[in-house]
Amino acid sequence: MRIPPFKLERYFARYEFNVKYVLCASDCESFSIQDLLALEPGSDDKLQRHWLGYTESTGSPSLRFEISKLYEHIKPEQILVHTGAEEAIFLFMHAVLDPSDHVIVHWPCYQSLHEVARGIGCQVTLWKANEEDGWSLDPDDLRKHIRRNTKVVIINTPHNPTGYLMPLEVFQEINRICLENNLFLFSDEVYRESEYEPGSRLPSACDLGENTISLGVMSKTYGLAGLRIGWIATQNAKIYKQMAALKDYTTICNSAPSEFLAELALRYREKLVRRNLEIITENLAMLDQFFARHAKRFAWQRPRAGAIGFPLLIGEEVAGFCQNLVESTGVLLLPGTLYDDPGNHFRIGFGRKNFLEGMNHFKVYLES
Numbered sequence: 001m002r003i004p005p006f007k008l009e010r011y012f013a014r015y016e017f018n019v020k021y022v023l024c025a026s027d028c029e030s031f032s033i034q035d036l037l038a039l040e041p042g043s044d045d046k047l048q049r050h051w052l053g054y055t056e057s058t059g060s061p062s063l064r065f066e067i068s069k070l071y072e073h074i075k076p077e078q079i080l081v082h083t084g085a086e087e088a089i090f091l092f093m094h095a096v097l098d099p100s101d102h103v104i105v106h107w108p109c110y111q112s113l114h115e116v117a118r119g120i121g122c123q124v125t126l127w128k129a130n131e132e133d134g135w136s137l138d139p140d141d142l143r144k145h146i147r148r149n150t151k152v153v154i155i156n157t158p159h160n161p162t163g164y165l166m167p168l169e170v171f172q173e174i175n176r177i178c179l180e181n182n183l184f185l186f187s188d189e190v191y192r193e194s195e196y197e198p199g200s201r202l203p204s205a206c207d208l209g210e211n212t213i214s215l216g217v218m219s220k221t222y223g224l225a226g227l228r229i230g231w232i233a234t235q236n237a238k239i240y241k242q243m244a245a246l247k248d249y250t251t252i253c254n255s256a257p258s259e260f261l262a263e264l265a266l267r268y269r270e271k272l273v274r275r276n277l278e279i280i281t282e283n284l285a286m287l288d289q290f291f292a293r294h295a296k297r298f299a300w301q302r303p304r305a306g307a308i309g310f311p312l313l314i315g316e317e318v319a320g321f322c323q324n325l326v327e328s329t330g331v332l333l334l335p336g337t338l339y340d341d342p343g344n345h346f347r348i349g350f351g352r353k354n355f356l357e358g359m360n361h362f363k364v365y366l367e368s
């Protein structure tokens with residue numbers, strides 16, 4: 001398999017740990033191991049005694065039990081734990097796709113959602129979100145994209161990079177189209193539970209039937225990217241088995257301490273989510289003011305979930321703008337060119353505690 005570099009990840013590899021203000025991170029503020037252990041009396045001692053042998057390849061039963069509670073109709077044996085969501089994307093594509101297949105992908109998107117399929121040799125159609133309509137997806141476009149050899153439709157909601165949250169009717173309609181055409185629906189839900197209005201949360205795709213696969217992770221809403229724990233949930237036993245068999249060639253099984261800590265964090269996830277939504281709410285309020293004040297330089301569509309948005313930069317080329325900004329101030333934004341977006345947008349991330357400080361430097365730069 002030949003696959004081009006992952007542009008966004010290469011950009012982070014260059015800057016993330018060398019700049020002062022990462023104002024484009026998609027994950028929320030993290031926690032220390034100490035913070036997690038403080039959630040449950042006795043867990044400190046349990047972690048110290050936790051066994052460091054190989055773990056169960058599919059994920060520990062108690063962790064899978066905890067993850068299964070996020071869904072309505074999913075049993076622990078329908079959860080396959082991976083090293084991050086990234087491994088799950090890679091294994092899903094390799095388990096399901098042949099080079100002769102066609103895949104339809106919600107776009108713009110996290111690069112691996114289309115690139116891995118391309119690397120396998122598949123035809124890929126990018127299903128473009130409509131910026132003028134709040135980055136919405138039109139199910140009629142999906143119908144037009146379907147070909148004789150289409151096998152998988154890939155969506156991501158809440159969405160990276162726009163913060164788009166799909167309305168329930170559209171979500172259901174997409175699944176209906178997939179069922180009518182015998183297609184798998186791969187639903188990247190790594191930003192789930194970060195909706196600003198709890199009532200707007202979608203059901204998980206995996207709860208809708210056997211043609212669907214949901215992707216989840218500890219990294220984003222819970223702020224625990226360093227655990228590298230992600231998973232797929234599916235009622236499709238065949239896909240589950242194929243992915244589990246492929247995992248023997250990537251990571252075999254997951255990190256034992258990470259599994260322990262992920263399980264603990266999930267037991268108290270409401271606390272973690274509440275803390276992170278508070279940070280998002282405070283930072284978003286200041287972003288709204290900022291964009292109102294600089295309406296001639298930026299066009300802002302307020303996200304409905306998650307810790308990222310995709311504003312438009314007016315009157316200046318975005319990659320050069322981001323480069324000058326980071327070199328002058330240590331404030332890192334992410335140019336949309338890394339998504340191959342031709343529209344002069346950039347990604348801004350507002351899930352971190354030092355966001356306001358970074359924004360102050362950004363403001364001074366703009367106004368000087």
Ligand SMILES: Cc1ncc(COP(=O)(O)O)c(C=O)c1O
Nearest residue numbers: 026084085086110160190217219
């Ligand atoms: C939409 C989407 N899917 C998957 C991933 C991968 O998640 P992880 O880095 O935790 O493996 C990301 C990370 O940014 C993402 O934004």
